[in-house]
Amino acid sequence: MLERTVFFRSVLEVKSLPRSLAEVVISGRSNVGKSSVINALCLRKNLARISKTPGRTKSINIYSVSKGKWIVDLPGYGFAKVSRYEKELWSKMIESYLIQRESKKMVYIIIDAFVGPTELDFNMVDWLNKLGGISFKIIVNKCDKLHQNISENAIQVRTAKYFDADEAKIFVISAKMRNGLARLRTDVVKFLTS
Ligand SMILES: Nc1nc2c(ncn2[C@@H]2O[C@H](COP(=O)(O)OP(=O)(O)OP(=O)(O)O)[C@@H](O)[C@H]2O)c(=O)[nH]1
C-alpha cells in the first residue's frame, strides 16, 4: 500500500491544510532520519528529501498514501544552528500541528540509536503526555551504527524503560540498511486503513 505514496504538499501554516481522513506523523530531532524513514517505509529513494545539512526540512511535508490518507513529515526539533526566531517558529508549527489536526492517528517519535534519547526527546514525550489524548510510539533509528552484539530486543526493552512505555510501542530499525521495517510498515498501514 505504501509503495504508491506521492508527495502531496509542503506547508508552513497548519490552518492552510485541507481535511484528511487519516494521518500518521513522523516527528523527531533534526537529522534523526525522519525523511529517510519515510523513504524506507514507502520503499523509495527520493520521495522525502534527505538532508546533507541538518535542519533542512523546515516545513510540514505531506505525503499522500491514497486519497486523504497521509504520512506527515514534521520539521525536526532542536537544531542548534538556527536563530532563536526560527526555532520558535518551528516549535510553534510542530505544536499547532499536533494540537490542531484531529485526524492524526499516531505520532511516531524517532530517536537516534547511537545517541540515545536526549532531553529534547524526553521533553517531547512529556509534552504529549501532559497534553493527553495524543497516541505516540517510538522509532529507534540508525541501529546500523550500534555494535552487532546488541540485540534489537535489548534496545527495545531499554527504550521502553527510558520512556516508561509499553515495549510493543517501540520499533527498532535502520532506515539506511532497511532493517526492522516490516513491523513498522504493518503498524502504519493499520492506522491509515482503519
Ligand atoms: N547510519 C545511518 N544513517 C542514517 C539512517 N537514517 C538516516 N541517516 C542519515 O542521517 C542524515 C539525516 O537524515 P534525514 O532523513 O534527512 O533526517 P531528518 O530527520 O529528516 O532531518 P531534518 O529534516 O533535517 O530534520 C542523513 O545523512 C541520512 O543519510 C540510518 O538508519 N543509519
Ligand SMILES: [Mg+2]
Ligand atoms: Mg527531513
